[in-house]
Every structure is written in structure tokens, then in C-alpha cells.
Amino acid sequence: MSVGNVYVKVDGTQDLDLGRLAEIHRQVKLPLVLHGGTGISACSLRQAISLGVAKVNYETYLRQSYPRAVRGALDREGLDPHRVLGMGGADDLLVAGRFGVRDAVLERIDLLGCCGRIDCGRWPWTSR
Secondary structure, three states, rough: OOOOOOOOOOOOOOOOOOHHHHHHHOOOOEEEEEEEOOEEEEEHHHHHEEEEEEEOOHHHHHHHHHHHHHHHHHOOOOHHHHHHOOOOOOOOHHHHHHHHHEEEEEEEEHHHHOOEOOOOOHHHHHOO
């Protein structure tokens, strides 16, 4: 059931139908999952949490973050193909993509007000 969320939204943002979400929350006493979270405004997302949303799916946002980070790494001058492909160092394009996704996840954790509610430091992929 949609409350204004859109799957595979690649640009722009929109607000949720918070009235409809409130009615669903009133009738369903379980944590709700919001699919299509990429194009939802930050204000709507914060309000949705107060209306029973416990999980927000951001697949498109994360898929956008990986190539954006790789493109940024490719823009550097004097790329040595031995350092940027498969060596695992700071210049490796695959590492840059992974860090791009990591940063996107951490940004969304902050946006949703979840910082401090989980111990991100215990995950090995959070340190550079």
C-alpha cells in the first residue's frame, strides 16, 4: 500500500501522505516498513517514524551512491591502473564505491535520527 512513496525514484523528492500513514498506524499495531524511501523528503521521513515506520528501504539511493563515488575517484589526475583496480588501497575504485555506499548509509542513519541508537563503530567497514 502506497502512502506517496515511489519505487525506483531517481531524482527529486516528495512528501508522504501522512494522514493515510497515521490511519494505517492506528489500525496496524506492528512496526511498518517504508519501501521507496529514496525520493521522500527528510521532513516526511522524520514524521513517518513517529507514525510507526521502523525501517526505510533506500535501494535506489545506495545504487546511486556507488557509481557517484567511483566517478569521483576516476576524476583524479594520473591514475595508475595497477593502484586503482583491485589492489584494495585507498585509490582502488572498488574501495571508493564501497566507501560511497557506506557514507550514504551513515548519512541516512543520521537523517532518520538513529545516530547513537546503534553502535556503528563495531562494524569493520566504517573505518577508512
